[in-house]
Amino acid sequence: xxxxxxxxxxxxxxxxxxxxxxxxxxxxLSALADAxxxxxxxxxxANAVDLKRSEEEKLAAPLLKRLKFDExxxxxxxxxxxxxxxxxxxxxNTLLSTMLDEGLELYKVTCPIGVIGIIFxxxxxxxxxxxxxCLKSGNSVLLKGGREAVETNRAxxxxxxxxxxxxxxxxxxxxxxxxxxxxxxxxxxxEYIDLVIPRGSNEFVRYIMDNSRIPVMGHADGICHVYVxxxxxLDMAVKITVDSKTQYVAVCNAAExxxxxxxxxAKFLPVLKAELxxxxxxxxxxxxTRKIIPVKAASDSDWATEYLDYTISIxxxxxxxxxxxxxxxxxxxxxxxxxxxxxxxxxxxxNLVDSGNVFWNASTRxxxxxxxxxxxxxxxxxxxxxxxxxxxxxxxxxxxYMLVGNGQTVDDYANDRKSFKHVKLNKKIQDV
Amino acid sequence: xxxxxxxxxxxxxxxxxxxxxxxxxxxxLSALADAxxxxxxxxxxANAVDLKRSEEEKLAAPLLKRLKFDExxxxxxxxxxxxxxxxxxxxxNTLLSTMLDEGLELYKVTCPIGVIGIIFxxxxxxxxxxxxxCLKSGNSVLLKGGREAVETNRAxxxxxxxxxxxxxxxxxxxxxxxxxxxxxxxxxxxEYIDLVIPRGSNEFVRYIMDNSRIPVMGHADGICHVYVxxxxxLDMAVKITVDSKTQYVAVCNAAExxxxxxxxxAKFLPVLKAELxxxxxxxxxxxxTRKIIPVKAASDSDWATEYLDYTISIxxxxxxxxxxxxxxxxxxxxxxxxxxxxxxxxxxxxNLVDSGNVFWNASTRxxxxxxxxxxxxxxxxxxxxxxxxxxxxxxxxxxxYMLVGNGQTVDDYANDRKSFKHVKLNKKIQDV
Numbered sequence: 001x002x003x004x005x006x007x008x009x010x011x012x013x014x015x016x017x018x019x020x021x022x023x024x025x026x027x028x029l030s031a032l033a034d035a036x037x038x039x040x041x042x043x044x045x046a047n048a049v050d051l052k053r054s055e056e057e058k059l060a061a062p063l064l065k066r067l068k069f070d071e072x073x074x075x076x077x078x079x080x081x082x083x084x085x086x087x088x089x090x091x092x093n094t095l096l097s098t099m100l101d102e103g104l105e106l107y108k109v110t111c112p113i114g115v116i117g118i119i120f121x122x123x124x125x126x127x128x129x130x131x132x133x134c135l136k137s138g139n140s141v142l143l144k145g146g147r148e149a150v151e152t153n154r155a156x157x158x159x160x161x162x163x164x165x166x167x168x169x170x171x172x173x174x175x176x177x178x179x180x181x182x183x184x185x186x187x188x189x190x191e192y193i194d195l196v197i198p199r200g201s202n203e204f205v206r207y208i209m210d211n212s213r214i215p216v217m218g219h220a221d222g223i224c225h226v227y228v229x230x231x232x233x234l235d236m237a238v239k240i241t242v243d244s245k246t247q248y249v250a251v252c253n254a255a256e257x258x259x260x261x262x263x264x265x266a267k268f269l270p271v272l273k274a275e276l277x278x279x280x281x282x283x284x285x286x287x288x289t290r291k292i293i294p295v296k297a298a299s300d301s302d303w304a305t306e307y308l309d310y311t312i313s314i315x316x317x318x319x320x321x322x323x324x325x326x327x328x329x330x331x332x333x334x335x336x337x338x339x340x341x342x343x344x345x346x347x348x349x350x351n352l353v354d355s356g357n358v359f360w361n362a363s364t365r366x367x368x369x370x371x372x373x374x375x376x377x378x379x380x381x382x383x384x385x386x387x388x389x390x391x392x393x394x395x396x397x398x399x400x401y402m403l404v405g406n407g408q409t410v411d412d413y414a415n416d417r418k419s420f421k422h423v424k425l426n427k428k429i430q431d432v
Numbered sequence: 433x434x435x436x437x438x439x440x441x442x443x444x445x446x447x448x449x450x451x452x453x454x455x456x457x458x459x460x461l462s463a464l465a466d467a468x469x470x471x472x473x474x475x476x477x478a479n480a481v482d483l484k485r486s487e488e489e490k491l492a493a494p495l496l497k498r499l500k501f502d503e504x505x506x507x508x509x510x511x512x513x514x515x516x517x518x519x520x521x522x523x524x525n526t527l528l529s530t531m532l533d534e535g536l537e538l539y540k541v542t543c544p545i546g547v548i549g550i551i552f553x554x555x556x557x558x559x560x561x562x563x564x565x566c567l568k569s570g571n572s573v574l575l576k577g578g579r580e581a582v583e584t585n586r587a588x589x590x591x592x593x594x595x596x597x598x599x600x601x602x603x604x605x606x607x608x609x610x611x612x613x614x615x616x617x618x619x620x621x622x623e624y625i626d627l628v629i630p631r632g633s634n635e636f637v638r639y640i641m642d643n644s645r646i647p648v649m650g651h652a653d654g655i656c657h658v659y660v661x662x663x664x665x666l667d668m669a670v671k672i673t674v675d676s677k678t679q680y681v682a683v684c685n686a687a688e689x690x691x692x693x694x695x696x697x698a699k700f701l702p703v704l705k706a707e708l709x710x711x712x713x714x715x716x717x718x719x720x721t722r723k724i725i726p727v728k729a730a731s732d733s734d735w736a737t738e739y740l741d742y743t744i745s746i747x748x749x750x751x752x753x754x755x756x757x758x759x760x761x762x763x764x765x766x767x768x769x770x771x772x773x774x775x776x777x778x779x780x781x782x783n784l785v786d787s788g789n790v791f792w793n794a795s796t797r798x799x800x801x802x803x804x805x806x807x808x809x810x811x812x813x814x815x816x817x818x819x820x821x822x823x824x825x826x827x828x829x830x831x832x833y834m835l836v837g838n839g840q841t842v843d844d845y846a847n848d849r850k851s852f853k854h855v856k857l858n859k860k861i862q863d864v
Contacts, residue, residue: 014786098483347861372833
């Protein structure tokens with residue numbers, strides 16, 4: 001497969017995708033959902049081949065579980081598609097309208113980005129979620145899934161491609177890439193691909209960022225913090241810390257470091273330790289912490305470590321400012337939570353902590369597109385440009401300025417024969 | 433000057449900048465405006481040194497004109513600052529509020545990006561515009577101006593720094609870099625700098641993009657098109673083409689290529705040529721064009737050339753679709769205009785041309801932040817991510833998600849003891 005040709009086709013298709021209205025896109029989504037149900041047996045059979053091979057290759061049990069694509073998962077993704085169909089049409093929305101002068105109207109209108117390259121891990125359901133999000137937002141998509149899911153992904157892509165093109169989508173809007181080499185070729189195609197979204201390990205995301213001129217949306221690390229303030233309700237602080245650390249340790253929004261106000265530490269830490277001990281959490285503490293509870297000594301590198309495990313580091317701080325400073329120094333801009341009953345301290349924390357998700361009296365584990373009610377999630381971004389935090393359909397959109405006149409020239413304004421009025425309108429581009 | 437130390441200070445200052453409310457920022461802007469007026473003589477004297485040196489170095493007349501910073505220009509920038517003060521406070525605006533569950537509320541709130549690096553050309557007024565835009569949006573800024581304006585820029589930065597820090601802004605929020613080496617060092621500081629905005633030649637912008645991991649907002653080329661449809665009013669088409677090409681040839685939103693529907697060419701081209709001849713515009717035409725008017729032959733490279741001069745290339749097309757295809761192939765995604773009285777063709781053109789600014793019956797020269805009424809312009813972006821088209825204050829903002837709870841844990845939701853409600857609110861973060 002010649003990747004450049006694939007990219008050119010995807011780019012040409014993206015122009016046609018931009019033209020589709022909500023009805024046409026929902027028709028394609030509906031056909032796609034029906035086709036997945038219709039070809040259920042084929043999908044399960046393809047997945048069985050992947051599962052058998054992966055078992056023989058001794059893939060770890062949690063990964064095998066993620067790889068499995070059974071009737072329940074097929075029903076789940078179909079249900080996901082039906083919810084996606086109910087979301088408002090994201091393209092062609094007028095975000096702003098201004099009368100620059102009589103008969104000269106400016107509109108800022110949402111539009112697709114163009115061609116999105118997505119590299120994802122083993123879950124075949126991710127392929128369906130991502131490609132349907134791209135469809136709904138009018139983008140072409142190049143997909144690269146994990147090697148272990150190759151048969152399932154191939155069957156899925158064939159079914160999606162067949163059903164959506166029969167429903168009127170342009171050929172080339174979706175393509176599955178199958179080899180690592182294809183990915184490396186893809187990263188060079190900055191002329192055709194507008195955005196790459198890698199979903200995988202930290203090293204992999206960094207590799208992508210360092211090896212492509214294409215903008216990358218993704219997050220490299222998830223070093224999340226809980227800060228227990230002097231004005232915290234200590235029972236609440238224990239609950240939130242335990243949930244943030246242990247509810248699911250292998251994910252990016254799990255807490256890695258706990259910061260505790262010196263004035264709260266003596267009461268709080270022993271109670272917390274008893275709870276963390278029940279979950280076998282290994283604790284590394286700074287000097288102040290170790291004066292109160294018997295734990296291992298934390299080194300400086302602990303503050304910059306994403307354990308992704310039943311491990312936590314604890315540091316005492318003299319005030320909220322020092323907590324904020326620590327987070328802005330060592331954090332990864334992902335998710336950080338303060339526990340306090342002091343509104344002013346909470347607002348200060350949320351304003352000054354430079355992270356995509358800043359929480360007051362809630363577990364860090366809440367930062368997630370589904371929990372936020374976005375209906376679907378493309379990924380989580382720790383960049384501060386374009387999209388930040390959990391990214392839904394919005395992250396797959398751009399906008400353009402449309403100017404509607406009746407023959408205006410700049411010369412008239414440059415020579416004061418006419419002047420700009422700049423009156424805010426409340427008009428949609430569809431009404432011109 | 434150690435650039436890393438400068439960046440660390442700018443980064444620390446950016447946290448304090450994020451904390452300032454609109455009143456504090458306007459107070460600093462007001463002090464800055466007063467200080468510029470107060471130190472008028474010092475500025476004019478510094479500028480005289482730059483002008484004398486540049487004259488001796490035989491700087492071209494248009495560049496000398498841009499370099500000049502006299503009483504009128506000082507008054508203009510001060511007036512600009514007063515208008516900026518009147519704009520709504522951009523930081524802390526709630527873009528979205530959702531009740532995830534009783535007592536668990538999500539807010540999407542605008543915030544500064546952090547540290548912006550700006551590299552600009554010779555105009556000293558650009559320094560004031562850019563730094564005040566960064567101030568209003570709560571960002572720290574590293575500035576690098578042209579060598580020829582070094583004395584003026586140094587005096588300006590000292591006055592801005594002095595006045596704003598006396599008015600309560602954090603030290604280090606603004607720094608002027610003076611050497612090329614400093615810029616190269618700055619481009620390596622992706623840990624501290626969030627965004628680079630280069631304003632200069634194409635080669636320079638590309639150089640920055642290729643030599644930094646920091647996201648770049650800018651445009652590389654301005655290959656803009658006018659397409660004259662078969663349903664065009666031909667008088668209007670002549671006016672718009674002449675204005676788009678000749679009103680100011682050295683700028684990025686001047687037209688470089690004219691596309692003409694075959695059915696309109698015979699009537700339109702001779703009239704247009706007569707008008708372009710009056711302005712001494714050199715014309716390169718494709719075969720079809722040259723059957724109608726006597727002009728030089730265009731080669732394929734003409735379609736990809738930004739002349740920035742009194743030169744235009746002309747090509748005939750059989751329909752609007754081919755015009756759109758040509759623009760999406762050779763254009764630079766900047767500004768493209770259709771002249772037609774057919775609404776359907778115009779909407780199709782605006783939807784399918786993949787450019788930041790798509791116009792109907794108006795000169796390409798209108799794409800500009802001031803003309804759009806943004807009050808001020810950071811630059812023009814041809815990227816489709818983050819900010820596109822003329823970029824005002826909005827392009828200097830990010831957002832964060834603030835979640836306000838009362839002790840919620842994800843475990844309760846994962847185990848169905850609680851469930852998400854996702855009710856849209858109309859609440860501001862300031863009201864929690």
